[in-house]
Amino acid sequence: MDAFFKLPLRKKLALKRKPGDLCGYSGAHADRFSSKLPWKETLSFTYDHGLDVVNYIKSFMGEEFQEAGCAYQTYCESLRNLSFIIFELLAISLGIDRYHYSGFFEDGASIMRGNNYPPCKEAGLTLGTGPHTDPNSLTILHQDQVGGLEIFSNNKWVAIRPRHDAFVVNLGDTFVALSNGRYRSCLHRAVVNNEKVRRSLVFFVNPKDDRIVRPPSGLVRGEEAKEYPEFTWSDLREFTQKYYRADANTLHNFVQWLYSVKYGQL
Ligand SMILES: C=C1C[C@]23C[C@H]1CC[C@H]2[C@]1(C)CCC[C@@](C)(C(=O)O)[C@H]1[C@@H]3C(=O)O
Numbered sequence: 001m002d003a004f005f006k007l008p009l010r011k012k013l014a015l016k017r018k019p020g021d022l023c024g025y026s027g028a029h030a031d032r033f034s035s036k037l038p039w040k041e042t043l044s045f046t047y048d049h050g051l052d053v054v055n056y057i058k059s060f061m062g063e064e065f066q067e068a069g070c071a072y073q074t075y076c077e078s079l080r081n082l083s084f085i086i087f088e089l090l091a092i093s094l095g096i097d098r099y100h101y102s103g104f105f106e107d108g109a110s111i112m113r114g115n116n117y118p119p120c121k122e123a124g125l126t127l128g129t130g131p132h133t134d135p136n137s138l139t140i141l142h143q144d145q146v147g148g149l150e151i152f153s154n155n156k157w158v159a160i161r162p163r164h165d166a167f168v169v170n171l172g173d174t175f176v177a178l179s180n181g182r183y184r185s186c187l188h189r190a191v192v193n194n195e196k197v198r199r200s201l202v203f204f205v206n207p208k209d210d211r212i213v214r215p216p217s218g219l220v221r222g223e224e225a226k227e228y229p230e231f232t233w234s235d236l237r238e239f240t241q242k243y244y245r246a247d248a249n250t251l252h253n254f255v256q257w258l259y260s261v262k263y264g265q266l
Pocket residue numbers: 022029038129130131132133134135136204237240241245246247
């Protein structure tokens with residue numbers, strides 16, 4: 001990732017994400033937003049179980065990234081396996097079939113994202129990533145030793161101390177619906193500093209695009225008891241990529257959009 005973000009801007013822009021697509025390079029999301037631009041660059045690609053990551057990275061970034069491709073291949077496969085273990089633990093904690101969620105995500109496709117946060121002379125006047133809950137289902141993050149990830153807990157921002165030997169795991173909005181509201185998604189942000197570049201690797205786990213997101217029957221007592229309408233990850237990704245910058249209220253606004261646009265019920 002270091003080698004990529006040190007490339008000349010014209011080479012990075014050659015991999016610029018296409019409008020509405022999550023994958024590719026983005027510089028401060030300057031092509032998407034006209035205010036409150038995040039102080040960061042990102043490089044994202046979709047990972048599904050069958051992807052030959054090495055060839056994908058080489059074709060996408062160049063032959064010189066063969067070694068990076070091998071590292072990403074191992075990393076993505078390992079995090080996919082870890083996600084299934086986490087989903088089993090979540091199912092057990094909810095008292096449902098322990099394989100319910102891992103089965104639901106078996107044919108899913110995740111997003112691998114590298115975040116590069118350059119130092120900022122006026123670090124207090126900007127944010128690397130603004131306050132948000134992740135719209136996806138589950139996030140497995142590794143931050144470098146610089147520090148900058150914060151969660152909102154007990155009405156204050158709390159720094160998450162970097163640990164080189166640990167991942168940060170948080171639930172996203174889609175899992176709120178999959179658990180029928182029994183779990184909440186974690187509000188977090190990334191701050192920057194005026195001295196050092198900061199990097200994080202983020203693995204966003206998602207179900208297959210068109211798989212219907214609904215809670216297991218064991219978590220729903222009667223039709224009225226469903227907390228959220230049914231939707232797909234494809235719907236929520238479209239909402240965040242085309243109509244709404246994910247923030248602390250994405251799920252609420254997404255449901256309004258679903259009813260008005262998708263179901264025409266408002
Ligand atoms: C589905 C996604 C949209 C974002 C990347 C993944 C999960 C987190 C989302 C994001 C990081 C939340 C803050 C705003 C955002 C625009 C960003 O700063 O990158 C979001 C991502 C995105 O829309 O690219």
